[in-house]
Amino acid sequence: MEIGKLKASDLEKLIFKNIKHKRSEILTDPKIGGDCAVLDFGDKVAYISSDPITGATEELGKLAVNINCNDIATAGIEPVGLMLTILAPEGTKAEEIERVVSDAHAECEKLNVSIMGGHTEITKVVNRMVVSVTAIGIGKKEDYTKRGKVEPGDCLILTKGAGIEGTGIIAYEKSEEIRKNLGEQTLKEAKNMLDKISVVREGIIASPYVKGMHDVTEGGILGAIWEVSEFYGLGSEIYREKIEIADCTRAICDHFNINPLKLISSGSMLLTADPLKGSKIVEILKSEGIESQIIGKFIKDNSKSIISGNFVEEISEPESDELYRVV
Missing domain, CATH: 3.30.1330.10 (PurM-like, N-terminal domain)
Structure with a gap:
C-alpha cells in the first residue's frame, strides 16, 4: 500500500465495512x-x-x-x-x-x-x-x-489557497536545497506558510452563512473537492484559474516537480454555500483579513472535473500526497 492516509476505496473495504456496532x-x-x-x-x-x-x-x-x-x-x-x-x-x-x-x-x-x-x-x-x-x-x-441541504448549483469557496501546509513542511525538511536553488527569501516565505495553517477563525466567521465546511489536508485541494463531492453525493466543476497559489508554493512545486493542487494544505477551508450568498461570504472573510475565492460549484451528476481554459480534466480519487514524493 502507498505511503499516506488510505485511499477512500481502501477505507470503505478495510475500515468502514468492519465498523458495525453503534x-x-x-x-x-x-x-x-x-x-x-x-x-x-x-x-x-x-x-x-x-x-x-x-x-x-x-x-x-x-x-x-x-x-x-x-x-x-x-x-x-x-x-x-x-x-x-x-x-x-x-x-x-x-x-x-x-x-x-x-x-x-x-x-x-x-x-x-x-x-x-x-x-x-x-x-x-x-x-x-x-x-x-x-x-x-x-x-x-x-x-x-439546522444546516441547509447541499444541492446542485451550490458554490464552492476556498480560503487562502493551495499547498499551504505542504509548502511549509517542505521548507523545513529541505531548507538547504531550497536556499541553494530558490534563494533565502523564498525559503523564508515558505517557512512562514506554517503560520497560516489554522482555519479556526474562518470556520467560526463563515459558519452562519454556509451549508458545510471541509478542511483541506492530505490530497490537497483536488483531494478535498473529491471528498466533499462524495460526501454530498454530487459532482463538481472547478475552475483552475480561480485557485490561489502563492509564489513560494509555485516555486517549490516547480523545483520538486509536484502538483500544488495535490499537496497537503491545512490552512485552507473549503466552504459550501448557496450561490446567492457566495460573494457575500467572500466579502465578509476579506473584511476579517482572510482571502477567499469562489472556485467552482456542485453539479447534479457524479462527475468531478477541473477546467482550465478549454481543457477539462477529471478529478480522480486522491492517492498518496505529493508531500511524500519530497520528504
Whole structure:
C-alpha cells in the first residue's frame, strides 16, 4: 500500500465495512469527507477529531494542534481541549520532547484551547517522533441540525489557497536545497506558510452563512473537492484559474516537480454555500483579513472535473500526497 492516509476505496473495504456496532448517543457514522464524530449530550453535542503528524520532523507540536483544531472548526465552533500523544524513538533527548509540548502549548494559547492530558513514551516501534492529537469542541444541538441541504448549483469557496501546509513542511525538511536553488527569501516565505495553517477563525466567521465546511489536508485541494463531492453525493466543476497559489508554493512545486493542487494544505477551508450568498461570504472573510475565492460549484451528476481554459480534466480519487514524493 502507498505511503499516506488510505485511499477512500481502501477505507470503505478495510475500515468502514468492519465498523458495525453503534451506540444511540453517536450521531454520525465514519464517512469519506466527514471531519468530526458527533456525540449527543441532550441540548448540546460534542465534536471529536483525531489525527497524527507523520509527514514532518519539525514543528510537530504546531502542526498536531492545528490540524485537529481545524477539523473541529469545520463545525463552526471553537475547539476547547485536546489529548496529546507523543511516541518517540530510542535516543530521543528530553529537550526534544519538551520542545514539542512547548510548541503545542503555544498554539493552544493562541486558540484558547487546553491540553487536557495524553500519553508520552519512548518506543522501538517508531524510527522518528510521531505526535497524535484528539481534539474536542462543544456546540448547540440546534446548530448541528439546522444546516441547509447541499444541492446542485451550490458554490464552492476556498480560503487562502493551495499547498499551504505542504509548502511549509517542505521548507523545513529541505531548507538547504531550497536556499541553494530558490534563494533565502523564498525559503523564508515558505517557512512562514506554517503560520497560516489554522482555519479556526474562518470556520467560526463563515459558519452562519454556509451549508458545510471541509478542511483541506492530505490530497490537497483536488483531494478535498473529491471528498466533499462524495460526501454530498454530487459532482463538481472547478475552475483552475480561480485557485490561489502563492509564489513560494509555485516555486517549490516547480523545483520538486509536484502538483500544488495535490499537496497537503491545512490552512485552507473549503466552504459550501448557496450561490446567492457566495460573494457575500467572500466579502465578509476579506473584511476579517482572510482571502477567499469562489472556485467552482456542485453539479447534479457524479462527475468531478477541473477546467482550465478549454481543457477539462477529471478529478480522480486522491492517492498518496505529493508531500511524500519530497520528504
